Structure formats: structure tokens, C-alpha cells
Amino acid sequence: MARFAAGVGFTVASLTLAHSAAGAELVIEQVTVVSPQLAAAQPKQNVLVRDGRIVSVSSKPVGAAAGAVRLDGRGKFLTPGLMDSHVHVGEVPGLPFVPDPALAAIGDAYTRQQPRSYLYYGVTQVLNLASTPDSAAAFEAQPQHPDLFRCGPAIVLDGYPSVFIDPSVRHRAVPDFIYEPANAAKHPLPAGADAAQHTPEAVIGKLAASGVRCIKIFIENGFGPDSSWPIMSKETLQRVRAETRKRGLLLIAHANAIDMQRIAVESQVDVIAHGLWNWNEYSTEQGVPPAIATHLREIHAKKIGFQSTLRVIAGLADLFREDTLKDPAYTKVVPPSLLAWYATPAGQWFKEEMRQGMGGVPDMKAMHNYMVVASYGMRATEYLHDLGHPLLLGSDTPSAPTFGSQPGYDTYREMRMMAQSGVPLPAIFRAGTLNNARQFGLDKDYGTVEAGKIANLLLLTANPLETLRAWTSIDRIILHGSVIKRESLAAPRE
Numbered sequence: 228m229a230r231f232a233a234g235v236g237f238t239v240a241s242l243t244l245a246h247s248a249a250g251a252e253l254v255i256e257q258v259t260v261v262s263p264q265l266a267a268a269q270p271k272q273n274v275l276v277r278d279g280r281i282v283s284v285s286s287k288p289v290g291a292a293a294g295a296v297r298l299d300g301r302g303k304f305l306t307p308g309l310m311d312s313h314v315h316v317g318e319v320p321g322l323p324f325v326p327d328p329a330l331a332a333i334g335d336a337y338t339r340q341q342p343r344s345y346l347y348y349g350v351t352q353v354l355n356l357a358s359t360p361d362s363a364a365a366f367e368a369q370p371q372h373p374d375l376f377r378c379g380p381a382i383v384l385d386g387y388p389s390v391f392i393d394p395s396v397r398h399r400a401v402p403d404f405i406y407e408p409a410n411a412a413k414h415p416l417p418a419g420a421d422a423a424q425h426t427p428e429a430v431i432g433k434l435a436a437s438g439v440r441c442i443k444i445f446i447e448n449g450f451g452p453d454s455s456w457p458i459m460s461k462e463t464l465q466r467v468r469a470e471t472r473k474r475g476l477l478l479i480a481h482a483n484a485i486d487m488q489r490i491a492v493e494s495q496v497d498v499i500a501h502g503l504w505n506w507n508e509y510s511t512e513q514g515v516p517p518a519i520a521t522h523l524r525e526i527h528a529k530k531i532g533f534q535s536t537l538r539v540i541a542g543l544a545d546l547f548r549e550d551t552l553k554d555p556a557y558t559k560v561v562p563p564s565l566l567a568w569y570a571t572p573a574g575q576w577f578k579e580e581m582r583q584g585m586g587g588v589p590d591m592k593a594m595h596n597y598m599v600v601a602s603y604g605m606r607a608t609e610y611l612h613d614l615g616h617p618l619l620l621g622s623d624t625p626s627a628p629t630f631g632s633q634p635g636y637d638t639y640r641e642m643r644m645m646a647q648s649g650v651p652l653p654a655i656f657r658a659g660t661l662n663n664a665r666q667f668g669l670d671k672d673y674g675t676v677e678a679g680k681i682a683n684l685l686l687l688t689a690n691p692l693e694t695l696r697a698w699t700s701i702d703r704i705i706l707h708g709s710v711i712k713r714e715s716l717a718a719p720r721e
């Protein structure tokens with residue numbers, strides 16, 4: 228993974244070679260190109276791909292080598308592959324936090340299917356926010372997988388998300404925590420730990436050496452009524468900001484409540500990794516109150532990247548939807564053994580935990596409660612879009628151990644929720660292509676259908692600027708110039 232260490236401006240040549248034989252050519256003929264740098268769809272284009280990169284896009288016939296693969300593009304639409312900039316490839320949706328050896332085979336089946344599920348929904352690049360290098364390696368070891376980029380987690384001692392780990396093993400599970408002197412009374416440096424190894428500079432330096440291109444921090448003092456989790460002080464955040472700038476790393480912040488997102492904006496983070504759905508004292512039946520509007524305008528003015536991650540709350544609501552596991556799309560992206568396990572009492576553990584958290588309310592009421600929370604995030608998303616803010620497509624799959632969140636399918640469902648929020652289809656298309664590529668410094672290689680870019684492309688049977696159905700009727704996925712039939716990526720029978 229050291230090839231990513233530079234953080235900015237690297238090339239992906241090694242990936243290209245892994246996917247397509249030297250000299251291999253592909254021609255897509257008479258296709259309508261839909262690409263975010265174009266004002267309108269361009270019909271009757273011929274696209275030549277060689278060695279995994281686009282060579283030319285032209286209305287003239289192209290001379291390709293004998294033996295080139297030819298695709299008839301008549302009646303079809305060619306787009307860049309999608310990027311989902313908020314995923315966690317190391318976590319199996321719905322499996323318990325503590326690994327259960329009895330479920331290892333199910334986990335392995337998921338590991339094999341996960342990258343294929345992303346590709347099935349047209350996701351050809353993912354940004355892994357805060358999973359281990361091991362899980363990234365397992366993802367990349369699969370024969371067909373989206374190109375993967377990584378962020379590293381800088382977690383404050385005892386803070387979220389390590390707060391869910393048993394305190395007796397927490398410091399071993401998260402050895403590279405940042406020690407926060409301001410929290411020392413409640414969260415002292417563990418016995419035997421060397422404070423010099425737990426400064427912002429030391430932790431970020433170690434993460435940078437592991438080949439990440441961004442650092443993720445967690446501005447989260449609790450879920451629901453709990454607000455007792457430790458977070459970084461202003462001083463520590465300033466040091467984190469300075470160190471990431473020094474190393475050319477982007478700074479990404481988990482924050483989804485108004486008070487937490489205020490800290491993120493004041494700290495000048497590069498990207499806020501969640502939508503704004505906890506409005507706290509500003510919660511209203513409808514509309515966007517002035518304090519929320521002012522905050523969102525500041526995000527826009529400071530050009531802070533914004534991932535709505537609307538599926539986080541909807542993925543919890545789906546735990547309580549009676550048809551979630553009967554959704555025909557699940558048979559395409561979830562291995563049969565995992566799907567069968569979800570339906571067992573053991574597979575419903577997280578649903579029960581969430582239900583108890585709401586006082587044991589009936590399913591319909593629980594679903595409703597979550598959708599009310601989701602509606603705040605949707606209003607904030609629409610408001611930011613209306614300001615002209617370029618949104619980033621990030622699904623946060625899986626955001627919690629919920630079977631309501633599945634790879635690829637949730638990237639699509641995130642786009643569908645953006646549309647339901649009032650974001651027009653062209654803006655959603657940009658969010659998943661050029662906006663993500665630019666935000667994460669990848670636009671030299673990705674984000675448009677243009678000569679010189681990596682040939683991660685989609686052949687669609689409908690125009691995504693006109694209908695969301697385009698993303699559920701993908702004909703071919705082109706990965707580094709190799710053509711893949713969509714149905715070949717569906718979860719196999721075991």
C-alpha cells in the first residue's frame with residue numbers, strides 16, 4: 228500500500244496492469260456519452276480504450292487493432308463509474324461486533340461478494356473511511372473489485388467509535404489513540420503507555436506511513452440523550468489540522484449533530500462525513516430554522532465537502548420494515564447464507580437492541596421514529612444543494628451492524644434518497660462522479676469520460692440525467708477496460 232503514501236498526485240498505473248493485458252483494446256461504438264463536464268449528452272460517440280485507459284472519444288470512426296473487443300453502444304449511455312466516498316469494507320452488515328467463529332463461513336462469503344456487489348450497482352471506486360489495512364487487503368484480493376482508497380482513523384482515547392469496545396481490551400484494540408490532556412481526569416493515559424507516542428503528530432505520522440490519503444476524526448460526544456463520550460479539545464483539533472496540512476492529507480470529520488458539526492466547521496475540516504440530522508434544540512416540524520441555515524451557508528462559504536449519508540438513519544428504519552429481507556435486490560448483493568442468517572432470531576440481535584433503546588415500541592412506530600430523524604438530514608441536503616453546494620456521494624455502508632445496509636445497493640439507495648430530498652438528477656450524477664473525484668484528488672484519473680482517464684465506465688440502458696432507473700438497469704460494467712456483464716456479478720448460489 229506504500230504507493231499511496233504520497234497522498235496527492237500519485238498514479239494508478241499498477242492497478243491498470245493488474246486488470247487488463249498490455250495492448251488490449253476496447254471500442255464502444257455509436258454510444259451516447261453522459262459525462263459531468265459536458266453540458267448535454269453527446270450521441271453517436273466512438274470511444275477507444277487501450278491498456279485500461281480511454282484513448283479517444285470522438286464522433287469519427289476509430290481504427291482499433293485487430294482483435295479489439297467491440298461493444299455496440301446504440302441506444303445505450305456511457306458514463307463514468309460511480310465513486311462511493313464513504314464505505315467500510317471491513318465490516319459485515321448485521322454481524323455482531325465481537326467475531327463469532329460459528330459465523331466465519333458467512334463472513335467469508337460476504338468478503339467474496341462485497342466488491343462484486345459494489346460493481347453490480349456501478350460503483351467502480353470506493354473510499355474506505357477508517358477500516359483496517361487487513362480488511363482493505365482482503366477486498367483487493369478478490370478477482371473483481373472497485374479501486375479502493377483509504378482514510379485512517381485518528382481516535383481520541385476512549386472516544387467514539389472505540390467507546391463500543393470493552394474497556395479491558397480497548398487500548399489493545401485501538402493502540403494508536405490520541406491522548407487528550409484536557410480529558411485526563413476521566414480518561415488518564417493507560418498504564419505503560421508513552422505519551423509521546425499518542426500526540427496528534429505521532430498518531431497522524433504513523434497513519435500517513437501506512438499509506439492513507441486522508442485522516443478521519445470523530446466529533447461525537449454521544450448518541451441520543453448520552454453526551455458523555457470524550458472528544459478532542461480545540462487545541463488538539465488545531466494540531467490535527469496543522470499536521471494533516473503539513474503532510475498533504477485531507478481531514479475528514481464524523482459529525483452529524485449541529486453542535487458537533489459546528490466544531491468541524493470551526494476547525495476547518497476538508498469534508499464532513501455525515502448529513503446533518505440531529506438539529507437538537509433547533510428541531511422543527513418543517514422548514515430550515517435560521518441557526519441551521521447559517522451553519523449550512525458557512526459550510527458552503529468555506530467550501531467544506533459534504534456527504535449527506537442519508538442511508539445511515541434509513542438503514543436503521545429498514546431493520547423494522549417487514550419486507551426488507553424479501554427485497555428482490557437483496558438476492559443480488561447478499562450471499563444466500565448471510566440472507567438466511569438475517570432471518571433467524573440471532574440475526575435480529577441489533578434490531579432488538581434498537582427496539583429496546585426505544586422502549587420496546589412496535590415495528591411501525593420504530594420505523595416512523597427513524598424516518599422523522601432522516602427527514603432533518605433530507606432538508607439539510609436540499610438546502611445545501613439549493614445554495615449551489617457540490618454534494619459528495621457517500622453511503623456509509625455499513626454505518627451500523629444493520630442488515631438494512633448493503634454494499635452497492637446502498638450507494639443506489641443513497642442517490643434515491645438524495646432525489647427524494649429534492650436534489651435534481653444531474654447534481655446527484657455529479658456527486659457520484661466528478662465531485663468525489665475532485666474532492667479526493669483523483670480527478671486526473673477518474674470522474675469523467677475523457678481521453679487519458681482510467682476506463683472505469685458504465686454502459687447503461689437509460690439516461691441517468693433523466694431517470695434513477697439508469698442505475699438499476701446497468702448493462703455492462705467496464706473496469707480498467709475489461710467488460711463485465713452485470714448479472715455475472717450477482718451473488719452466486721452457495
Ligand SMILES: [Zn+2]
Pocket residue numbers: 313314315356623625626
Ligand atoms: Zn462511516
